[in-house]
Amino acid sequence: MNLNNKQKQHLKSIAHPLKPVVMIGNNGLTKAVLAEIEQTLEHHEIIKIKITTEKRETKSNIADTIVDKTNATIVQIIGNILVLYRPAKDRKIVLPR
Numbered sequence: 001m002n003l004n005n006k007q008k009q010h011l012k013s014i015a016h017p018l019k020p021v022v023m024i025g026n027n028g029l030t031k032a033v034l035a036e037i038e039q040t041l042e043h044h045e046i047i048k049i050k051i052t053t054e055k056r057e058t059k060s061n062i063a064d065t066i067v068d069k070t071n072a073t074i075v076q077i078i079g080n081i082l083v084l085y086r087p088a089k090d091r092k093i094v095l096p097r
Contacts, residue, residue: 001071001086001087002073003085006096006097007096008075008076010096011083011093011095012075014046014093015046015076018046018047018048020048020049021047021048022037022049022050023049023050024051024052024062029062029066034069037066037072037084038070041072041084041088042086042088042089045085045086045088045091046083046085046093047083047084048082049082050081050082059080059082063077066084067084070084070086
């Protein structure tokens with residue numbers, strides 16, 4: 001899903017007060033973590049994920065894998081925090097055009 005700038009700004013404003021709901025630590029991206037991300041995206045549509053690794057390349061690879069496996073869209077990455085959006089079957093967030 002491609003988001004325009006107005007839609008990204010809207011999603012960023014929604015995500016700003018949120019706390020990370022999924023943490024990816026030393027074990028990396030496991031099947032259990034991916035299942036948790038899937039379930040959380042379906043319920044909330046927009047989530048924050050904390051990736052605790054120092055290497056940028058590793059963070060980028062993890063983010064790309066999550067997007068590939070979940071069909072979500074990256075709203076933004078700031079430091080160790082990844083913000084993802086995927087519309088649920090029961091849409092809760094209405095995006096501007």
